[in-house]
Amino acid sequence: SSTENVDPQKIAFLLRKQWTLYSVTPMYKFSYGNLKEYSRLLSAFVAAEKQKGLAVEVGNDLGIKVTLSTLLGLKGTDQDQVAVLVQIASRSQLPFENAENKVVWSGWFCCISGDDLLESVPEDFTCLSLFLANGAESYTAIVGSWFQKTFDCYFSRLTISPLNLAWMAAMWTGCKVDSHMAATELVFSVPCIPQSLDISYAIHSEDAKALWDTVQKTPGEVTQEEVNLFMDCLYSHFHRHFKIHLSATRLVKVSTSIASAHCDGNIKVLD
């Protein structure tokens, strides 16, 4: 990770929320210097969309305030673009209450280390290829549409394959956690008629970590073989007890004390 100034408050804000993942094509003519202007335009847009047919003067936002800001400290490499946070806050309607605006929706763009991708992209384009959204789907739709129309990009839902989920399971298990460790849980889906069957496999985190420590050869490095071995061990243990081959099922959810991820593209970071 980079050594930039990290705003702990902002980062803490990202934790303990469920984020839906989208992949975004490069944005055309996005400028970090215009974030304030974007905030104004997007505020008016959100207000106009929320009440169709009503004209909204830009600058007078009818109780909706959208802020765009940068998130430092969330870069993979130095070449990555700075992350951008979008938040929708609704102003409290009662005038005498000087309460803070309540955040009703958040989303943030970041660039996953894509050095090879960035090389070929000309200057007018900004690569912020991952988007995470938390909040009502209607707001996600509005914000996404605005970005698509304004910067000619395309949002598509990101799904996580079982292979990647297995990687996450392995990596997160290997992380040191100081506080109380919740159980590590893996959920597998079996296609059945009439409904699919979900198998939940929970392991004590210490046991999982112990297993991983024996599998991992070089600290800090994870290879595909190690992940496979880790999963195979877990599968064979399960088979010994229940006579079910989990390797024939589909891994759909991984949940550890650090983070959890679902194949539909939802993740939650706890620490």
Added chain:
Amino acid sequence: MQQRENAKNPKQALQVRRSSLSAWQIGERTAGPKTADLKSAQKHEKGKQQSASDRAGNSTQDHLEQALTYFERVKDYIPLKKNEVLQKHLATVESIALQRGLSPEGLDVLLNVALSGHLADTVNTRILKCLIPASVIAESSVVSAVSWLCVGKCSGSTQLLFLRWLIAMFDFIDHKEKLHALYGFFFCSLQDEKLCPYVCHLLYLLTRRESVKPFRVRRLVDLQAKMGMQPHLQALLSLYKLFCPELVSITLPAKMKTYFKNSESLWKAAINTIRRRNQGTSPTSQQLILGTGHPQSRKRKWNTQLILPACSTDANNPTRSKEINHADILSHSESFPVEQLHTFSQLLQNIHRLEFPSQMGSVLRNSLLLHYINCIKDESIYLRLYYWMGQTLQEECTWYKLDNQQYEEEFKDFLDIVYKTECFLQEGFSSCEEFLYKSLPLWDGFCCRSQILRLVSWIPLSSFSEMKPHLCEPLAQLFFTSSLYFKCSVLESLKELLQNWLNWHVMQLDVESDPKISPLNTTLSGLVNSVAELIHFVGWIATVALHLENNATFLLYFILDFYETQHSCPSLVFICVRIQRALKSLPFVHSFRYRTNLVAAKENELIKKTILQFKFSSQTYQEYNQYIMAMVGCLWTSSAFQKDIHPQGIRLDPEVLKKTRVQEVRNSFNIVHHPALMGYAILFLQQAWPEDKTLNFNLIKGRRWNWYLEYLYVQGLQGLKLFIESSINRVSQVSQTKSGNVQV
């Protein structure tokens, strides 16, 4: 106020008009008092009428002139009921107006009198209803009419009617600069609730980017707050948003269809008549810029892009607001918004200042913008299109994601649009190519079949070895296991592919080569290699297909079609000789076509060789020679199926030949006995030996062979002539070992 200055001095106007009217004045004209006296007017008109009625022709014109003069002079209030003269003149004007329209001068007179409040309301209404222009409406008359509104003498209903008239006749006004200057005046009239809808409509027609100012936006938003969600206000605000999205934002509800009440209805029939009469010299009606939007008929995810985005101006130009302050007063520095682009002439006029739409995907539906894209060499355009199209194809593909299966029709339409765009631009999209490589291995060969195969034909030229695993293998798998029609469709699309490659290459030869373009694709040897490999591939699948389909004629047609396209390709002559086996069972026409193909190719080959220097390997020449020898062997020397050492040759063992039970196998393909040419042989024999009823083909030898040959040439088999003359050196009739020489 500015508007007051524009108001003409009535006195001056009258004098001006009198001089213009005098051009077509007939008879005497009293320079009497300006205020018309009732009785004297009556008498005067009567006299005029009598004199006019005596004249033979053009009496209606006279009546019109009289009427106009009368109206021009009106100053006092005249009630309609009791005044016969007024009624008569009114009737005259109405009838003439409806028949052929009024001249600009006449319109001027009538407008002024209608709005001046001198006459009764009913008269004014009737006048306004008959104000049909014959050609154009002078801007000055409109401006003076508007100035009467300031005076406030005419009634509210007359004002309303005038506004409706103005909206209906907007396109007929010749110049509009002064009207644009009156924008502020019209804007102020918005407060009148009755006039508001029509004023909104008028402002809608008049608004340009510079008309949109923050205070006006504020005013309209306040009005909306006061009056509620009126559609006319919404429409005007949407137009403001279109021009200046940084000032106002509005999203129209999806179901709105009409925003403005129809003002044209009163004059519609008459306008149509005039338009028809003028046959296009009259201006076309202005289209409402607000699209009705694409109907989202079913619930879909918000980021779906199958419904192509509407062309909308790029709002993302924050420097624009600063630019406007520094911008010249001259409007030509302003960029032309893309929503207003409707005709080709507009494109040509504004090509230097045209903005691109904010979502590049919307150009697929807009042929004008496609023209524009062709001219611009901006990489970001293609990149934007690449990202958008790549994602859309991937996300909406109906066999990737099960959810998408229900939207197959939309996906088909989308693929059709992509294909049409590729045909228009005459080149393929790389995002489309990548999509095909990714999706063909998973394709069932059935879903969106014709669309996919058509897109295959636009795959850009590249190294064939790269294409092979992605394109050829999945395609071959599907090919061998599918119906006859599928096979033919695939052959056709591969033929188109070859054609496109050759065309593209020909175009590249014309254009000065850009060294930055990837070297493989533009070099001649690269092209030749890829083309050769494609032809090999097609030859292979075609042969197998013929076996599978039992030499179906339909299939053969497509195969021959493929080979015909190679006429422009100089490296041809990789004839798949196995096809010759099929020729045994061919009807004449196919065999003949095959021959024509061959000889035409030969002709081109000879020509092209002198122009372009190809570095052909000697192996190619050897192969070529062997093929020629095999052909000659069949046609000429009656030595079919004999010594042919080429692995693809048609040498057959004698045992096999015996099994075919064809007599005289060696002769069976020469120019006499060949099924395609036998008809000619028969005709020849009949002409040469008319008495002989038996057809003895063996007679054709020696001298007669030559005559027969001449006969064939006369029948129009020029291709055959060319082939024989170029391939066969007739040293003597016997020695054929020298055949097969290629004349270089």
